[in-house]
């Protein structure tokens with residue numbers, strides 16, 4: 001089991017940012033309204049993720065670290081209509097296989113919290129603990145027992161910037177949740193969680209971008225697209241500022257990027273990499289979320305439909321300014 005988990009970990013956990021992604025998504029799934037992410041040394045030696053979500057009941061703590069243990073999926077059908085971010089039950093077992101994990105968690109119903117330690121896939125302790133409602137994970141010494149993986153990590157500064165980008169995307173996709181990111185003791189991001197996407201954009205990208213936005217509000221059968229477009233004058237040098245989320249999930253798609261860029265191109269007569277933040281709600285039947293374990297790439301049943309919807313949404317947003 002430990003060996004299998006170590007191998008599985010290679011698919012899910014590549015670097016500190018993947019640990020943060022999985023644990024932060026669990027916090028979101030747990031209904032948290034506040035999530036704190038703290039790292040030291042790029043997250044290689046230390047990651048702390050604290051949420052005020054539903055917590056994990058004492059008797060479910062050890063089993064949550066078993067491979068394919070998930071409380072979020074009951075049938076294959078659920079996979080298609082998936083609402084939560086996690087669904088494979090691989091994250092905790094994978095993380096615990098390649099690091100030293102300490103967990104403190106408490107549900108509303110439990111009087112005492114639970115503190116649990118597991119390292120290299122081996123359970124070390126399970127105790128009572130005084131704790132607020134919610135869950136805190138401490139992850140220490142990532143890849144301490146898989147030197148080959150550890151060797152592939154970049155400098156702490158680079159790893160920290162991956163975590164920062166991830167927290168930015170989480171904050172953009174969930175304006176209703178307050179995210180704090182602390183790097184080496186310094187608070188880098190702290191969103192209010194007031195639900196206003198424009199406030200999040202202002203906070204993470206600054207005044208110049210926030211002052212030059214056009215709203216998108218588009219709907220057609222099975223698809224809804226809302227968010228903001230940067231005015232063409234604030235285009236950027238690469239695709240890093242094209243943020244789009246499908247059903248709350250940050251994804252990458254050449255097809256969606258092209259739809260966005262094509263709409264800008266037809267509007268400005270120039271190829272640009274625009275700034276956008278788009279939240280897309282697409283009916284579950286149209287997408288296949290089970291393409292890759294890290295869930296970044298989605299497959300669509302009808303590519304053309306999605307392309308034309310995104311194009312149209314952006315095109316209308318850009319033209320709305322002229323009215």
Ligand code: ADP
Pocket residue numbers: 022023026027030051053054055056064065069070071072085086087088089090091092093135
């Ligand atoms: P998945 O998210 O795919 O279900 P994970 O391995 O990420 O699998 O988590 C296993 C289970 O542990 C989850 O299904 C959930 O029940 C529980 N869990 C993990 N993190 C949290 C959290 N922050 N708050 C509440 N429950 C959690």
Ligand code: MG
Pocket residue numbers: 022025026085086087089091
């Ligand atoms: Mg998960």
